[in-house]
Amino acid sequence: MREIFLFLSIVLLWSQVKSECGYASCPKGDPGYVNIHIVPHTHDDVGWLKTVDQYYYGYRNDIQRAGVQYIIDSVVSELLEDPSRRFIYVESAFFWRWWGEQDLTMKETVRELVNQGRLEFISGGWSMNDEAAAHYSAIIDNMAIGIKFFQDEFGSCGRPKVGWQIDPFGHSREYANILAMFGFDGLFLGRIDYADKDKRKASKSMEMMWKAGEGGVEGELFTGINYNTYFPPAGFCFDLLCDDVIMDNKLLEDYNLDQKLEDFKKFARGQAEAFATSNILMTKGGDFNYQDANTWYKNLDKLIKYMNEGKDEHKFNLFYSTPSCYLKAVQEEIAELPTKTDDFFPYASDPHAFWTGYFTSRPALKGIIRKANSLLQACKQVESFQASTEEDPRLMISKHSVSVNQHHDAVTGTAKQHVTDDYYKGLHRGMEACHQIISEGLNAQNQNCVVNDWCPWLNISQCASTETKEAFTTSVYNSLPRTEQYIIRVPVTDNVEYSIKDIDNPDQIVAYQVTKLPESVLLIPGRDSQARYELAFEAVVPGLQSKRYLLEKGAKEYTATRKIDLAKSGKFRRTALGDDKLKVEVKSTGDSQEIVLKSGEVEATMSFFWYEPAVGNNEVFENRSSGAYIFRPNGTSAVPIGDPAVELFEGPLYKEYHLQYNDWISLVFRQYETSGEDGFGELEWLVGPIPVEDGGKEIIMRYDAKEIKSGDRFYTDTNGRSLIERIRNYRETWDLNVTEPISANYYPINTIIGIRDDTNALWVMTDRAEGGTSLESGQLEVMIHRRLLHDDAFGVGEALNEQAFGKGLVVRGTHRVLLCTTGYCELKSSQMSERIFAEPVIQFGEPCFEQLLSNGLNVDREKENTKSIELPKTIKLLTMEKYAASQILVRLENLATSGEAVTVDLAQLFPNNNIQTVEERTLDGNVAKSSVNRLSWNKNSEPDNRIPRYEVDENVETNDEELQFMDVDGYSVFRKSMSSEPSVEIQPGFIQTYLIQLSA
Structure with a gap:
């Protein structure tokens, strides 16, 4: 019966509607009226309160009543009932699941709806990605795989024309630039700062031309702000999850049509006054709406019918539409558009709710997302070298998991804990799949020396392959398009000498160093390792190639790393940095010690602080708690964390300072001596378990360089790409009322934050998304970890109190710091950020003694090497x-x-x-x-x-x-x-x- 119904529906569809998608399929408004584009839509989070698959199937409705499969089923059925109806769909991760379950008849039905422009795919990303914590390479991939799926299945009619970012908590300039480079015509946003929105409504500037990128018009994008975020007007939510309904029979109880029409006209007048043309877009949907689409369309049909019967009086003309059709109508009216050059960060929903906490929330998840994305890029390279014509299906596991985690409740750290755990599992599966692809690809090139193991716990200095074997092979893959020199670090159990051989060039000396691991690393909860030392060695690897090294444990004690008595030595030899010099010293004042970077006459110091979070009942603005979404410190100053105990170890590759601040904060400050790693300071921080007996804490690292006269200006990247200037207590498009002087000045960092004056600059590069600011001239601060005991009442319903192994979560991350001449630093920091992101892929295998011996006898081995790839450094x-x-x-x-x-x-x-x-x-x-x-x-x-x-x-x-x-x-x-x-x-x-x- 279902097949017969669909067949008859298709025949009816074919006979009534011309198959034409795109702008040609758009309904035409009536001149002389305010044309109201009714846009039915659903917003389906790819994980938030439930996991992705729980949302798709409609499982765990005790948490949230939501089942995406029923939404798509119901919408398709209702679209077949009336050719005037339209619907837009966004998240391809869900549609892909649904599409795989449909028979050929249903697929042809849906294709015809798409060909007629009645079912339109908008944005097209695998998820509706965040724009603060998501790296631009992952954003591109997230969008590209979704768009490719829609194009492959639906042809050119499946390719989106506009972006639909209705729920992310702020919007980046780079995302708009990315859509412009996709060839999109526009972008619609939901959330912008409440004060910004109020001013735009009053000045009819809710739509603009965003100058988002290079290339003049090529880098510009029409951008519109939705009047009501993405929700229907109050009283006009016709979903099963709502209570609204139009009762139009006067003979029955509770007739309300007349009042409904008056309420609608009042809302429509208010919206029309905020826009410059005779067209307005009215959103009709919400979170997981349309599980029974009939309730929506039956009431919307009534609203359109009764409003249009009186349109000559009230001058409103209603019809079903889509964002792209609305966009074309505005373009045809040729309204002048204001321009925008900055971005929409930070987002505030009220005077005391600046959504800047999520820039840092769940830093461990943010770190693994960045690593998984980096691994994916290398994985795609290696897979592209293979002779097979079809893409390895395992690669899609990784692509999908990384893209899911760009969702605006994933990489943001704003999902429930059980959902976050599911994100972790997906990332691990994707990383495991990529390591299999990489090892198989590299082994095919070198069948006599097989590597097939990876160590997911290297971030806590734990790896069975390096700890339990007397000899092992390490493979290093370089995903950069030029020869790079790396310092590879692996945990080992003993402080002994090692023999390290480049298997392809066994006569070449490989420099290495063994250094004691900090005590704080050994005490990380859950660490199951006997390693007490770290073995680091130099690896010089050609572009897009791998090198294998044989490491064999010796019997003699390693003595080349010395522990330095800081009481007798304060200054240490310099390390080259371009034409300038960078040096590091320990300054002692009484019992206090601090690490100081010096470049010429400029000094920079680093210290830890913590903010006490505000706690309230969330019932009024002034009582908002700091939570997963918002950062709201209780006061205007951070609490300093005490002076550290300092140890210095100096070896042939680097010297490193071990700084222990207290039981839950430690730092390794590392300065390299090798030519391939010079010119910066590396800070490896470890924070946790954060004590909460006296309340939650929000931990920052503060960098002070008072000689740099930066004033009120500082710079951050935008999604890991170009820099954008920030000015303290200032917004480009409205006068900021500084109600929260700290959190209102926090901005997202993906890779870089910095300050500069005419002479010198200080840049801090991160290994994951974090939040940061400059609250004083010559100063930077970066938030690295948060542990809170109260929710901020913005939906997740849980305090950000992450735990692992029964204790507060411990996080280990890295900053790199450049202190150098203005101008020289900008490109250097960008290149360094790329090296941090594109870290080498490390794998392990059994020792390859036989290949080492054969290569030692092969005098022509260098002629057999693949030609080195050396693209220009920029x-x-x-x-x-x-x-x-x-x-x-x-x-x-x-x-x-x-x-x-x-x-x-x-x-x-x-x-x-x-x-x-x-x-x-x-x-x-x-x-x-x-x-x-x-x-x-x-x-x-x-x-x-x-x-x-x-x-x-x-x-x-x-x-x-x-x-x-x-x-x-x-x-x-x-x-x-x-x-x-x-x-x-x-x-x-x-x-x-x-x-x-x-x-x-």
């Missing part, structure tokens, strides 16, 4: 992955923000293959850049509605093999055919994407 290989048979997708980024374009020979990346064609693609990689037609816009600074996206010399004759610009019906069109030329130019600050066809 060029980042953002992505290298298999796209289809003999097709590799490559994204290249120029980290320099000024200067000339850099020429890259793509053939370097494929030394063993021939390139047939190179096609430039949109950033997501799923369509040719030449096929993208973006809407042109009028801006108050540029009144011409026809703005070329690319500059073209009109005096130069062109043909189909060259660049052409066309301006057709309000669209800017860029055309360029494929080329066999393997050399490309990467402009400063740009990411460029290429689909490379290799010889079969």
Whole structure:
């Protein structure tokens, strides 16, 4: 019966509606009226109060009544009832699950709904990603795999045109830039600062042109703010989860149609007054709405019918629509648009609720997400080297887990604990799959020396492969496109000498060092290891290649690392930093000791503090508690943490200071002596279990460089890319009322925070997302851990009181610090951040004595080595992955923000293959850049509605093999055919994407 119903529905659908998607399928408004675009939608969190799969199946409704499979079932059924109805869907992780369970008849039905533009995919990401704590490489992947799924299944009609970021807690400039590089026409946001929104409503500036990236118009994106976040007007939520209904029969009890219409008109007038055109977008949905879509559509049909019957009187015209159709209607009205150049951080929902705590919440999860993302990029590289035509299905396990964790309740740390545990499990499965792919790929290249083990506990200096064996092989894979020198660190049990051999070059001396592990590491709860020392050795690895090292334990005591008596020695030899000098010394004042970095006459010190969190009943603004979402200290100053006990160990590769502040905070400050690792200080911090007997604590690291006259300005990255200037107690688009002087000045950090003046600069690079600020000139602070005993009442319903092994969570992380000359530091810090992100992949195996011996006898071994890949130092290989048979997708980024374009020979990346064609693609990689037609816009600074996206010399004759610009019906069109030329130019600050066809 179901099949017959669907068949008849399809026949009816075919006969009534022309199959046409995109802007051509949009309903037309009526001139002279306020056209109200009714947008039915659901917001389905990819994990929050329940796990992803619990949400999909509708399990654990005792936590939250939500089942996504029923939403999609119900919506499709209701769309078939009336061809005027529309619906948008966003989270591809859920739709992918549903799609895999459908038969061919249902799939064809849904394809026709998509082809008619009645079911429209918006944004298209695997999850609706966060924009504060998510790294831009993971954002791109999250969006790209979802868009590819929709395109593969639904063709061009499945490709989204606009972004729909309705629930993230603040919005980044880089995310808008990413969507512009996808070729999107616009972006709609839900949450912005309450004061910003009030001013925009009053000034009719709820829509703007966001100047988000490089390249003029190419880096701009129309951006609209939803009037009611993403909810329906009060009294008009027609979901089963709500109590609202239109009762239109006067003969029955509780008739309310007249009052409902009056209430709706009042709300619509208020919304219309906030916008500059005769179109308004009205959201009709909410969290996990439409599990019974009939309740929505039956009432919305009534609302549209009765409102339109009286439209000549009230001048409102209602119809079902989508965000993209609304966008096109606004564009056709050619309203002037204000511009925006900054971002939407931090987000505040009231004067005492600045959502800046989640920048740091759950730092362990944030750390493993970053590691999993880094591993995924390396995994995709190795998998692309393989001869198979199909992508390894194990790779999708990793892609999906990393993308799920970009969700705005995952990487943010704002999900319930049992959901967070599920995120961890997914990440572990994905990392395990990637390590299998990498080991198999590298073993195929070197079958005589197999590595097949990885140590997930290296972050706490625990690894059975290095602790229990007298000899073992270590493989080091370098995912960067140039030769790199690394310091590889592995835990060992004894302070003895080791023999370390480069298996490919056994005559080469490999420098190493053995150093005692800090006592605080040995006491980490859950650590099950006999290792008391750390063995570090130099590994020089060519780009996109691996090197294997044989490590064999000796019998003699290792004596090259010396413990230095700090009472007799204060200053230590210098380490080169460009043309400047960086040195480190211990300063003693009475019983107090501190570590000081020096560059010329500039000094920088580091210390730990903690904020006491505010505690309240959350019933009024002033009584808001600090929680998983918001950071609200109880007072205006941080509490200093006492002076540390200091030990210094100096060896051939580095010297490191062990600083013990108390029972729950310690630090290793490391300064490298080797040429490949010079020029910075490395701070390995360990925090926890945070004591909470006297209440929760929010821990910060504070960096002071008073000689740097930074004033009220500092800089942070935006999703790990370009820097954005921050000004204390200031907002670009409204006058800030400083009700929370600390948290109102906190901003998200993905990779970098810094201060500078005309002469010197201080930059701090992080290994995970954190929050930070500069509250005084010459000072930076970064929050690294939080443990709280109260909830902030923004939905998660749990205090941020993480525990592991029966104790408060211990977290171990790393900062790198540059103190150097302004100008020189900016590019250096960006390159260093990339090295922190693209850490080498370390794997282990049995000792390869036989291969070592054979390589020692092979005098021609260097001739057999694969040609080294050496891309220019400013060029980042953002992505290298298999796209289809003999097709590799490559994204290249120029980290320099000024200067000339850099020429890259793509053939370097494929030394063993021939390139047939190179096609430039949109950033997501799923369509040719030449096929993208973006809407042109009028801006108050540029009144011409026809703005070329690319500059073209009109005096130069062109043909189909060259660049052409066309301006057709309000669209800017860029055309360029494929080329066999393997050399490309990467402009400063740009990411460029290429689909490379290799010889079969």
